[in-house]
Amino acid sequence: MNYIQAIILGIIEGLTEFLPVSSTGHLIIGSALLGIDSKDQFVQLFIVAIQLGTILSVVVLYFKHFFKTLNFYYKLVVAMIPAVVFGTLFMKQIDHFLGSIEIVATSLLVGGIVLLFIDKLFKNPKEDIADNIKYKNAFVVGIWQCLAMIPGVSRSAASIIGGMQQKLTRKAAAEFSFFLAVPTMFGATAKKLLDFYKQGYRVNAHELGLLAVGNLVGFVVAIFAIKSFITYLTKHGFKAFGIYRIIVGVIILAFIFSGHSLQMM
Known part of the structure; x- marks a missing residue:
């Protein structure tokens, strides 16, 4: 990997991490x-590590939310529990699927079809403030988030849909998804870094520079992506994202089934 590639992947991460299109899937593609x-x-x-920059973007944009009552943090901890349990139990399977273009494309396609109907499926929301979510509802959102362990599903899409299923408005569900992303993504990144360290892998100076550049680019791009996404989602819903996912998924699957391979070793 060179610095130009790191910048491009940083842009992809920043644009897609908080959109319901799967940042991991797009990074693999x-x-x-x-x-x-x-x-x-x-x-x-x-x-995995490039997510640190996008985590920081949430903290910067929603700075005041992270200095509220302890209940705010307790709810995030409760919502994290399912991911911690499932991640620990199925880490090997998750790592095995991480490089599969076929799984990513299929997940994008299926997830896109779901997004076409999600606005009609969850009507009459009752809560417009993410901070007011109840503990039991936060836990259910955490269960939904576990679907994102399948590459291409999208952590953002899964947790936002989970929030809507728990009667949050699109805006409140998206914001809670952003807040939940901070401890979830930080924990996943720390765990991955620790695993690599235990395996004897050491990042050299060149790789450290790539990580720094990728995270910086991801941070800047994510700042603008989050603001734009909240505005668009509140007004228009998920349909456009569903169509986009279907188009990308179909194109990739057609390319693969035609006998070509996107995995250039």
Whole structure:
């Protein structure tokens, strides 16, 4: 991987992390199109560690929310529990699927079809303030978030849909998804870094520079993406994202089934 590739992947991460289109799926696809082996050890580390920049963007944009009552943090902890349990139990399977373009494309397609109908499915929301979510509802959202362990599903889409299913408005569900992303993504990144360290992998100076550039670019791009997404989602809903996912999924599957391979080793 070179710095140009790191910048491109940083842009992809910043644009897609908080949109319901799957940032991991797009990073895997982007890596393949750039000729980067998504199963390479450092590339897998990069795909996870680059999330630190986008985590910081949420903290910066919603700074005041992270200095409220302890109940706010307790709810995030409760919502994290399912991901911690499932992530611990199925870590090997998750890592195995991480480099699969076929799984990403299928998840994008199926998830896109779901998004076409999601606005009609969950009507009459009762809560417009994310902070007011109840503990039991936060836990259910956390269960929904676990679907994102399948590459291409989208953590954002799964947790937002979970919030809407628990009677949050689109805006409140999206904001709670953003808040939940901070401890969830930080924990996943820390766990991945620790695993690599235990395996004896050490990041060299060049790789450290790539991580720094990717995170910086992801942070800046995510700032603008989050603001735009909230405005668009509140007014228009999920249909456009569903159509986009279907188009991308179909194109990739057609490319694969035609006998070509996106995984350029």
